[in-house]
Amino acid sequence: MLKSKVQAYRNALLQTLEGHSSEVHSVAFSLGGKQVVSGSDDNTVRLWDAATGALHQTLEGHSSAVRSVAFSPDGKQVVSGSYDKTVRLWDAATGALQQTLEGHSSKVSSVVFSPDGKLLPALYILGHWISDGTANILWLPYEHRPTCEAIWDKTLVLGHSSGRILILQFK
Numbered sequence: 001m002l003k004s005k006v007q008a009y010r011n012a013l014l015q016t017l018e019g020h021s022s023e024v025h026s027v028a029f030s031l032g033g034k035q036v037v038s039g040s041d042d043n044t045v046r047l048w049d050a051a052t053g054a055l056h057q058t059l060e061g062h063s064s065a066v067r068s069v070a071f072s073p074d075g076k077q078v079v080s081g082s083y084d085k086t087v088r089l090w091d092a093a094t095g096a097l098q099q100t101l102e103g104h105s106s107k108v109s110s111v112v113f114s115p116d117g118k119l120l121p122a123l124y125i126l127g128h129w130i131s132d133g134t135a136n137i138l139w140l141p142y143e144h145r146p147t148c149e150a151i152w153d154k155t156l157v158l159g160h161s162s163g164r165i166l167i168l169q170f171k
Helices: 002-012
Strands: 024-029 035-040 046-050 055-060 066-071 077-082 087-091 097-101 124-126 129-132 135-138 147-152 155-159 165-169
Touching: 035 055, 035 077, 046 066, 087 165
Parallel strands: 024 066
Antiparallel strands: 024 035, 035 046, 046 055, 066 077, 077 087, 087 097, 124 129, 129 135, 147 155, 155 165
8 A cells, every 4th residue: 555655656756856955844836837936944045947847046145944935926026934034025037136025023934925916915924923014913822823824915824733724804
């Protein structure tokens, strides 16, 4: 049984992307699936060709672990959030740093683009807080702290180690 599962895994494996020197915490596809972006504890963001596995860019500038990455809807920009309390906006074609957003009071663990391409979502998970911009709006008790999250406008989905998923909506 185990042997057949291992063989099925090997048959499904398309690429192994190697380059990060530490744990990878976030990956995302560009629209159309041609590129992959990854963020790691090695403080870097990397852009990869999804078909060949070739490394296109290594984006450096964060001073701590990169916990979340995302492509803009048009695939021209990448956003990264880090434990260094910054959000960075990068040009996906050149790797150039376009903007650094500072002022967060805690670690940035989730970043996304809205469907219209605006950089910042309405909500963030910052440390043990749900924040709106740089203002903390709801402290999360220990049993409600997520292992992962997704944000859509003012709705937040939190996944937990217990197997529970919570959906919160803010007005």
